[in-house]
Amino acid sequence: MSTLAFDGRTGASGDMIVGALLAAGADPDVLGPVESTLDVRYGIDDVMKNDIRATGVDVVRDDRSDPGHDRHGEHDQGRTHAEGTGPHRSYREVCELVESMGLASEVEADALAIFETLGEAEASVHGADLDSIHFHEVGADDAIADVVGAVLLLADLDPDRVVTTPLSAGGGVVEMSHGTYPVPGPAVVKVAEKADWSIRGGPVEAELLTPTGAAILAVVAEGCETLPDLRVEGSGYGAGDRDLDGHPNVLRAIVGDAHGNHASHEGITVLETNVDDIPPEILGGLQDTLAGAGARDVTVLPATMKKSRPGHLVKVICRPEDARAVARKLAAETGTLGVRATPATHRWVAGREIETVSIAVDGEDYGIAIKIASDDSGEVYDASPEYDDAAAVARETGATIREVMARAESAWREL
Template identity: 75%
Template sequence: MRTVAFDGRTGASGDMILGALLAAGADPAVLAPVETALGVRYEVDGVMKNGISATGVTVSRDRGHAEDDHRHEDGDDHAHDHVEGHGPHRSYREVCALVESMDLDSAVEERALAVFAVLGEAEASVHGEDLESIHFHEVGADDAIADVVGATLLLSDLGPDRVVTTPLSAGGGTVEMSHGTYPVPGPAVVEIARSADWSLRGGPVERELLTPTGAAILAVVADGVGSVPDLHVEDVGYGAGTADLDEHPNVLRATVGTSRADHADHAGHEGITVLETNVDDVSPEILGGLQETLTDAGARDVTLLPTTMKKSRPGHLVKVICRPENAREVARRLAEETGTLGVRATPGTHRWTARREIESVTVAIDDDEHEIDVKIASDDAGVVYDASPEYDDAAAIARETGATIREVMARAESAWRADRQ
């Protein structure tokens, strides 16, 4: 599974996301529809941030108004200055109409509109208004639109199957907005974080690190993870914020790679997440069906263990192994099926996996020949340590012939060993 992983320990803003994606290999040529529609120009430069080589993105107006050239409001010292002169401020509907006029790919357009819906709903909640009446100030300006649509175009160009982010640092102190001075994180960021699938944390410096535009983009495109997942790294890029922080490189890192789980067809280590929950009020019928329902959601293994819970009540521990990219869906299905109030997750775990192959053998029963698959387990050196006939095949042959399942499986294993001699 091709993954883009953002490392949010020094926050995120729209221009930092653009810079990180460009540095990680996205093609800047895909940004042309935004430049044409808005009359702006993306300027991409290499900068150094505390010894880290990063990519900075500047949006310049392309209409002969030099005074309108600016660094993104999302990246201005990471302090969210909200200065005027960034192009017109628009209503939510005007922003949507402008995005729809860019003739984007449908998936890109849908994602960009979803980001502005998140921004609009956050603003509406903060100000006690409805979405249709919202007028964007800072995030309705040309540069913010260039951030949002540009990020969706660059992500589409990279073509990941999944986008994730580690916990996002919001910073601290206060921030100046068009409505006054507010503590960091600002009200809109808090509203966005409330509905997002990632964690928000304060620090590590006393200034704004996470802007509404950056938060909204990641709320739409990224799943939250505790740490950067186990990847075969293909590329990495750093997007620069404008400010120079004393002890922290002011950069957002984007790592592009494929899940190590995708390479588990050989003996080795496979990245997994372990999910657990304790239940004491679930019927045997529901518990008995968990193997099938959770497997459908992406579980690799489901185990039920009897246990004793509070007040000495008998219950069960449900333990599930799944790939990290399936953990969210498996946990949701587990909660829906059992009604549990919480699912514990242990990410960053590994399991040793064997090389697995299937070989077909022929067994003779009552003068008739039958094909049965045998699962072969071996290590990377090719040493076979187990040969296991497929149970479902053996059961079908047993029903057809009247033989026992154990007899069919024994004959299949013997046939496989004879073939290897």
């Protein structure tokens, strides 16, 4: 599975993402629709950031009267996100502009999703509705070019999966049009609420994660705590505007082939409670009773309680949005006075399919479901007959459950 991984330890902005994708091998010629629609050009140049060579990108007004003009010309390191190029626009105006670019449907959908993410964040911060939002810096030509350029370049690289490590937001305060705010700014925090990845403070007192950068990654990237196992095929650095003391202001992108990882991951919450006076029938039934409330997995472990009393530790895995309902059901079923909730970033989940095989017992054919587990490259690493099916065949035929399961697995492997 081809994977593009962003390493966000010194933050991310729109132009850093564009620069990183270009440095990782994306074709700058795909940026043409943005340049022609906005009448701008991407200035692309190699720059040095704390002895790291990176790709700097600046969006400037296109001067067709300049005979020496080069679309991929000298990078103007004077641009900042607050300055912006061209007019500021409403959310609807931005959407109409994107829709006029004649983009491929997938690219247009991603670009519109990014601006919707930005618009909803601004609307939430200011207590307004989406249609009334007017973008300032984000509605300028350079910000639009960053967003659409990023999705065009990403489509050119065409990875199967995009991930990012935790993004450093920086620290201190940031000057905005509405006043001074602590870093990360309000819009970045709102975007991060809906993102799959996490943010962290530092490593310097400066704004490192911009709303545009956060929104792009919120739409296109999954979160990962560390870089995944990759056979690296390409890499590069996108340069930010700042020169940071002791930290290169760059965003790294790595492109490679990932093998042997689970197919996907999902956010989870782990619930726990200790009980010491529950009948075994109640404990044994928690798998079924809690599943109805949203539990994904239930484990009951023996434990030693206060004054050496024997008891049990009940651990439940569920989705964060189901945690309240599952905790309430756990309390009702066990009578416990407290349930601990521990947020976890995610759990890796294998690809799962069910196939049915037929086995013959005493001349009669019986169907057994087989659960197939595969990694993200589609390689099967486990095949398990369903216990309930095997038990039903065993009861009917007099064979042992173990024998039925072994024959079912053998039949599947022969297929």
